[in-house]
Every structure is written in structure tokens, then in C-alpha cells.
Amino acid sequence: MRVQTLGDGTPDLAVVACLHGNERCGKTAIERVLAEKPAFSRPVRFVLANEAAIAEGVRFIDEDLNRAFPGDPEGDTHESRLAAELLPEIRDCGVLDLHSTRSHPEAFALLSRINDRTKRLARATGVARVVDISYVAGGLIDHVDGVAVECGLRGTERAERNAERVLRNFLGETGAVDALSESGDPELYRIFDAVEGADYEFVGENFVRVEEGEVFARKRGTGDTGSPGNELRADRPFYPVLMSTDGYDEMVGFRAERVGTLER
Ligand SMILES: [Zn+2]
Incomplete structure (x- = not known):
């Protein structure tokens, strides 16, 4: 783990990259922004989390770090010990946690704790969509006030550019750095089910409503026979979130409802 604090004083903002070692866009974004040596009017702590997994180009060494919090200093796994080391560094900070995904090319934010502080953090990212993911237990943003951002498709330049834009906007909106930024009123979705x-x-598209009766996934390798047992059909309308063909081993992704905007 690499921890770097910029600006004077005790930080109450933190930026975390590479909780997953194969999601490098956050690392790239931080490197690009810090290479310009911006002046920090508010201190920020930058954390590059799973360096061992980055070095091996894998999501994790022993277990998913983003499911290992709060961790254990004497834990059996690399990630359990790392989680215990990481959490105290950022516990009181408002956290921006940068990820990438297999599901969607545009950046969107995830909130688990919903409060005024996390809503401000989510708006500061400048993204158009925020997902309440509190249905899904675990994750760093269950343990701190923070917003996770899925910056785009893993390994793509677009994800790197999105991560950079999100980071610059976040630093500008929070007053950490003097930069052009904007804060919107993103659409809010709430996950209510895992598929x-x-x-x-x-076969659907994330954030595009699936109507009742519509087929949204098909068993692979079954051709187009349309056998009902090989299709997943919506029993009620929903919005797919984090759904993909190969993002998860045992899951297609999540079903969400559209709530309104983050403000209303
Ligand atoms: Zn991730």
C-alpha cells in the first residue's frame, strides 16, 4: 500500500485507487493529476491500495479486498491484513474510491451509506448517475463516508479519461484544488435484487429499463432455440446495473429501480 498526503494539516478527504489490482484507471488518474503538482488548499490523502495485486495484474491475491473490511492485522490473507492497515488511514475522511467494471462504459457512482456528506461527495464526482448499493453488503463504502465510482470498462482508455475527469471534478468541487468543476443533481437508482x-x-443495456416479460439474459452456448429454461425474463420492470456477460462468475448483475434524483 502506498499512502501519500498532500496539503497541510490532517486530511478529511481521501482518494483510493486499486482496491482491485486489475482496475488501474484510478492509479493512472492520480498519477496524471499529481504530475502537474497542483497546489492543495485542503489536504487530501491518496491511497494506492493493493500493490501486490497490481504487480501481478490480478483483482486480488487471496480474497477480494473490497469484501475484506474491516480486516484483521493477524488475518490469514494478504487482503485481510491490508484492509486492517488501510482503514485507519481514511476512517474519518470523505472517500472517493475509484474502480472500473465489465458492465458500462460511462462513469457512475455507488453509495452505500446515504447521508448529507456522502450525497455531497457523490455530487462532487460530477457523474450523471448514482446507485444506492446498500442492498449489497460489504465494501469499503460501508465502513467510511464515501462514494465509489465505476469509471468505465476495465482496461480501456476511456475509463482512464473518465477517472481523471471524476478526480479533477472531485478535487475542484471539494475545494481541495483550484480547478474548474461542476456539481450536478444526478439521477438516483436503488438496487433491490441480485440476479x-x-x-x-x-442482452440488455445497463441503465436502460427492461419491461415486464422482456428477456434480458440467455444461457450461453444454447443457440437461439429460445427454450424458456435458458432465458431470464423480467417478472417486473427494472433497470439493469452492473450487469454483464462476464463480470461475475456466479451472477449476471443487479436489478435496480429509478428513485428520482439525488436531491429529490
Ligand atoms: Zn473494483
Whole structure:
């Protein structure tokens, strides 16, 4: 883990990259922004989390770090010990946690704790969509006031550019750095269900409403026979979130409802 604090005083803002070692866009964004040596009018702590996993180009060494919090200094896994080391560094900070995904090319934010502080953090990212992911237990943003951002498709330049834009906007909006930024009123979605199952091809589009009766996933390798047992059909309308063909081993992704905007 690499921890770097810029600006004077005790930081109450933190930026975390690479909780997952194969999601490098946050690392790239931080490197690009800090290479310009911006003046910090508010201190910010930058954390590059799982360096061992980055070095091996893998999501994790022993277990998912983003499911290992609060961790244990004497834990059996690399990630358990790392989680215990990481959390005290950022516990009281408002956290921006940068990720990438297999599901969607545009950046969107995830909130688990919903309060005025986390809503401000989410608006500061400048993204158009925020997802209440509190249905899904675990994750760093269950343990701190923070916003996670899925910056785009893993390994793409677009995800790197999105991460950079989100980071610059966040630093500008929070007053950490003097930069052009904007704060919107993003649309709010709330996850209410996980869609389990292995080897499905997701045939919908994330954040595009699936109507009742519509097929949104098909078992792979079954051709177009349309056998009902090989299709997943919506029993009620929903918005797919984090759904993909190969993002998860045992899950297609999540079903969400659209709540309104973050303000209303
Ligand atoms: Zn991730």
C-alpha cells in the first residue's frame, strides 16, 4: 500500500485507487493529476491500495479486498491484513474510491451509506448517475463516508479519461484544488435484487429499463432455440446495473429501480 498526503494539516478527504489490482484507471488518474503538482488548499490523502495485486495484474491475491473490511492485522490473507492497515488511514475522511467494471462504459457512482456528506461527495464526482448499493453488503463504502465510482470498462482508455475527469471534478468541487468543476443533481437508482446464475449472456443495456416479460439474459452456448429454461425474463420492470456477460462468475448483475434524483 502506498499512502501519500498532500496539503497541510490532517486530511478529511481521501482518494483510493486499486482496491482491485486489475482496475488501474484510478492509479493512472492520480498519477496524471499529481504530475502537474497542483497546489492543495485542503489536504487530501491518496491511497494506492493493493500493490501486490497490481504487480501481478490480478483483482486480488487471496480474497477480494473490497469484501475484506474491516480486516484483521493477524488475518490469514494478504487482503485481510491490508484492509486492517488501510482503514485507519481514511476512517474519518470523505472517500472517493475509484474502480472500473465489465458492465458500462460511462462513469457512475455507488453509495452505500446515504447521508448529507456522502450525497455531497457523490455530487462532487460530477457523474450523471448514482446507485444506492446498500442492498449489497460489504465494501469499503460501508465502513467510511464515501462514494465509489465505476469509471468505465476495465482496461480501456476511456475509463482512464473518465477517472481523471471524476478526480479533477472531485478535487475542484471539494475545494481541495483550484480547478474548474461542476456539481450536478444526478439521477438516483436503488438496487433491490441480485440476479444469480453462471454462463449467461446479458442482452440488455445497463441503465436502460427492461419491461415486464422482456428477456434480458440467455444461457450461453444454447443457440437461439429460445427454450424458456435458458432465458431470464423480467417478472417486473427494472433497470439493469452492473450487469454483464462476464463480470461475475456466479451472477449476471443487479436489478435496480429509478428513485428520482439525488436531491429529490
Ligand atoms: Zn473494483
